[in-house]
Amino acid sequence: MNRMEATVTEIRFGGFGGQGIIRSGIIIGRAASIYDNKSATMNQSFGPEARGGACSSQLVISEDRVLYPYVIRTDILVALSQEGYEKFVHELKDNGKLLYDEDLVKLKSTKRIDTYSIPATKFAEELGNRIIANVVMLGFLTSITQVVSKEAMNKALPESVPERYVELNIKAFDKGYKYGIEQKKAK
Amino acid sequence: MRANPRDVRTGILYIDGDVAAAEGALAAGCKFVGGYPITPSTEAAEAFVRRAPQVGAMFIQMEDELGSISAVMGASLSGKKSMTITSGPGFSLMMETIGFGAMLEIPFVIINIQRGGPSTGVPTKTGQADMMQARWGSQGDYEVITLSPDSPQESFDFTIKAFNLAEKYRVPVMLMSDECVGHMTEKVVVPEADKIEIEPRRLYKGPKDKYVPFKPDKDLVPPMVKAGDGYKLYLSALTHNERGYPTQNIKNSSSRRLIDKIRLNADDIIEIKEEGLEDAEVVVVSYGITSRVAFRAIEQARKLGIKVGNLRLVTVWPFPDKKITELSKKVKGFVVPEINYGQVVFEVERCVHGNANIILVPHGGASVHNPNDILTAIKTIVKDKKRYDGILEFKTELELRIFGSGDNK
Amino acid sequence: MNKNPILNALGETLKKVGIDKKKVCITSDIFYKPEDIKPLGVDFYHIHRGRSIAFATGLKLGNPALKVIAFIGDLSTLGGNHFVHAGRRNMNLVTICINNYIYPFKATKKPVKTSFSTYSNFERPFNMPHLAKSCGAVFVARWTSLHTKELSSSITKALHKSGFSAIEVISPGGHYFAGIPDLKEEPDLIKFYYKNSEIKNGEETMNLEIEFGKKIIVGEFIDRERPTFIDLYNKRLSKVLGDKFEPYGGNRD
Known part of the structure; x- marks a missing residue:
């Protein structure tokens, strides 16, 4: 099955429970739709997966109304764990984009995909809390793919995290965003 | 009557269908939920729990689903707008009490986030196979109203509508959502409270000594009083007369009226969303999440030059008999996709009276249809002029898999 | 005077108890005729079987100002779970358990038959007061249906208690239970149980088993205080939510 909408972007987030995989989907979804x-x-994805186990979320962004609610062939895969990468890399389109945490994922596939790596968890630890690795990744994703605007993310992010962590989250986002711009230039 | 601003979380939210249903209930003035946790409806109950104490509402986790729905009956008769939230296995346990509620004409709402499969089934995946159970799952004759949302926005809107219909017709109303809609997060616009129309309880206003509990108004619905208002009520779940007293004389009982108040008011209750029916060769009849997936197929078919009409059942029960019969005289055929092996299709078949072809596009659950399956069915209708009795193709699960079952993996 | 001794006791109670009758609701999964209920002057709900206590819980939570009395059968052979949990929660209800020996009773010398146990019933009956106590009931009593005065007094106490009260009434139903040899008539049966009872107020509930050849011990066994569901709900949520929380139905109902 092919999606006919040219304007549709399908994103998959793969990682462990507790890494904010689902929250990542919610933050980008909120930014894009609102x-x-x-x-x-x-x-x-709901399954036998519990906290600490494999976890994934999927996001379909479209100019028009999203009719089919699940991803079919992903444009973007965001991998925050080896399992998340291995499980979902096969559904990436040719020339699709893989964004991954370079300390957590070792690439295996020879598929023709664009890969972008970032030490997201390391950055997050440097900022003081590894739990915001996903937000570093969101900044990275925003600058690399431009699937959502930075302005939208700046509005959606503070609404999606507890008030006392807003500042930290914005720092994390900016860190990832800047790193993305540098990476793009390097390519 | 307008919604109370305190109850309404006005704004543009990004929430899932479960949470949207809970927000809808709160906006509609729901003040009591008795529930028992069950996947995939848990998020709805959790959302209600968080907000309830701040708007003067009560959530109680009962000992089981039998207790949950029985408490809902009591709370509703005490004057609170009440509902319960559940999924298949819990829904099955509630059946007898749904019949009780229909019998005593208690207004209440059930949110059923359907899962796949019979029995414990696939708790974390979707299904639409509770439709027939929703209609007549309890013993004896009664009628209910069901609403099928296809998005979190509709979960919100239809839950309000469900409460309004429940209060207007004193009848069980079920929001027949499903796991896909329940766990799908999308934008939901919650309007200002004064933009939300709320049906108040039909309270009796006449002199106290003249009150007859089941004496209907012109629209066949009797007004209510609250427990403890001094009316010395005697309400029995036995077949009863207007006064609520047991009777074996069916003619004098409310039995017929339980049916008639819905069937004779069907035109007022039924809501369908139609589009492109004027010159349609094929009509796709769908409800809930399947409508949305089917629309993808409809768009594709239209690009191929096929004239496809779209008929969405917002209320599956009561069923829009007249509309289907009327269409059957004009079109070549109907395509009915549903996430079960054929339930609502039999109703379509009944109303078509053999006037047109009907193709069921079944699905075993745990995911939604592949729009290609629905497209193939549409093409089949257009090509094939031969008349069939009933269902043309009943694909087995195996064939479906070969065909591409819409598995999202 | 009501022909049904239990309703009669209830009627006497309601006259004197000093509670607004308008606020009294009876839920029952046992059928009572309208003509027997109407003189009580209360709201009456004949519930589908087994769900009397759960329904009563909803009525009470829907309007905490109500005084709700739930009639159930032999621990509601159906719906026993509702009894257990209403006790645990300490829902403010008065439960009147009409024990008519769907589960059997062996105070007689010969085995007892019921219409569903043609060859005599060999199962063990519930010790209802003991169960009620373990679940957390604040007031527990047992009487036969001929202990009208005592029953009325217990119902009065229960109505004034805050929390879950359970009163068992030994009252064999003639329709299903006509199996004790030589005791075919319902009045004889009721008298038989009355005669074979012994009042022991405050008896340890574990000693209240109804057993072969022994007297039925009746009386008031438990009378204690525990916070009700609504008390705890209000206390907890006021603590967590502060001013955002509006106490539900007043502190004390």
Whole structure:
């Protein structure tokens, strides 16, 4: 099955429970649908996976209404664990983008995909809390793919995290965003 | 009557269908939920629990689903707008009490986030196979109203509508959502309270000594009083007369009216969303999440030049008999996709009276249809002029898999 | 005077108890005729079987100002779970358990038959007061249906208690239970149980088993205080939510 909408972007987040995989989907979805005026449908995978186990979320962003709610062939895979990478890399489109944490994922595939790496967890630890690695990754994702606007993310992010962590989250986002710009230039 | 601003979380939210249903209930003035946790409906209950104490509402986790729904009956008769939230296994346990509620004409709402499969089934994946159970799952004759949302926005809107219908017709109303819609996070616009129309309870206003509990108004619905208001009520779940007293004389009982108040008011209750029906060769009849997936197929078919009409059942029960019969005289056929092996399709078949072809596009659950399956069915109708009795293709699970079952993996 | 001795005791109680009758609701999964209920002047709900206590819980939470009395059968052979949990929560209800020996009773010399146990019933009956106590009931009593005065006094106490009260009434139903040889008539049966009872107020509930050849011990066994569900709900949520919380139905109902 192919999606006919040319304007659809499908994103998969793969990682462990507790890494903020689902929250990542919610933050981008909120930014895209509320502040970028697109449609964004976020689904989380429910299974026997518990905290600490494999976890994934999927997001379909479209200019029009999203009809089919799940991803079919992903445009972007964000991997924060080896398992998340291995499990979902096969559904990436040719020339799809893989964004991964270079300390957590070792690439195996020879598929023709664009890869972008970032030491997201390391950055997060430097900022003081590894729990915001996902937000570093969101900054990275925003600058690399521009699937959502930075303005939209700036509005959506503070609404999606506890008040006392807003500042830290914004720092993490900016860190990832800047790193993305540098990486893009390097390519 | 307008919603109370305190109850309404006005704004643009990014929430899942479960949470949206809970927000809808709160906006509608729901003040009591008795529930028992069950996947995939848990998020709805959790959302209600968080907000309830701040708006004067009560959530109680009962000992089981039998207790949950029985408490809902009591709370509703005490004057609180009440509901319960559940999924298949819990829904099955509630059946007898749904019949009780229909019998005593208690307004209440059930949110059923359907899961896949019979029995314990697939708790974390979707299904639409509770439709027939919702209609007549309890013993005896009664009628209910069901609403099928296809998005978190509709979960919000339809839950309000569910409460309004429940209060207007004093009838069990079920929001037949499903895991896919329940766990899908999307934008939901919650309007200002004064933009939300709320149906107040039909309270009796006449002199106290003249009150007859089941004496209906013109629309066949009797007004209510609250428990403890000094009316010396005697309400029995036995077949009863207007006064609520047991009777074996069916003619004098409320039995017929339980049916008639829904069937004769069907035109007022039924809501369908139609589009492109004027010159349609094929009509896709769908409800809930399947409508949305089917629309993808409809768009594709239209690009191929096929004239496809879209008929969405917002209320599956009561069923829009007249509309289907009327269409059947004009079109080549109907395509009915549903996430079960054929339930609502039999109702379509009944109303088509053999006037047109019908293709069921079944799905075993745990995911949604592949729009290609629905497209193939649409193409089949257009090509094939031969008449069939009933269902043309009943694909087995195996064939479905070969066909591409819409598995999202 | 009501023909049904239990309703009669209830009627006498309601006359004197000093509670607004309008606020009294009876829920029952046992059928009572309208003509027997109407003189009580209260709201009456004949519930589908087994769900009397759960329904009563909803009525009470829907309007905490109500005084709700739930009639159940032999520990509601159906719905026993509701009894257990209403006790645990200490829902403010008065439960009147009409024990008509769906589960059997062997105070007689010969085995007892019921219509569902044609060859005599060999199962063990519940010790209802003991169960009620373990679940957390604040007031527990047992009487036969001919202990009208005592029963009325117990119902009065229960209505004034805050929390879950359980009163067992030994009252064999003639329709299903006509199996004791030589005691075919319902009045004889009721008298038989009355005669074979012994009042022991405050008896340890573990000693209240109804057993072969022994007297039925009746009386008031438990009378204690525990915070009710609504008390605890209000206390907890006021603590957590502060001013955002509006106490539910007043502190004391």
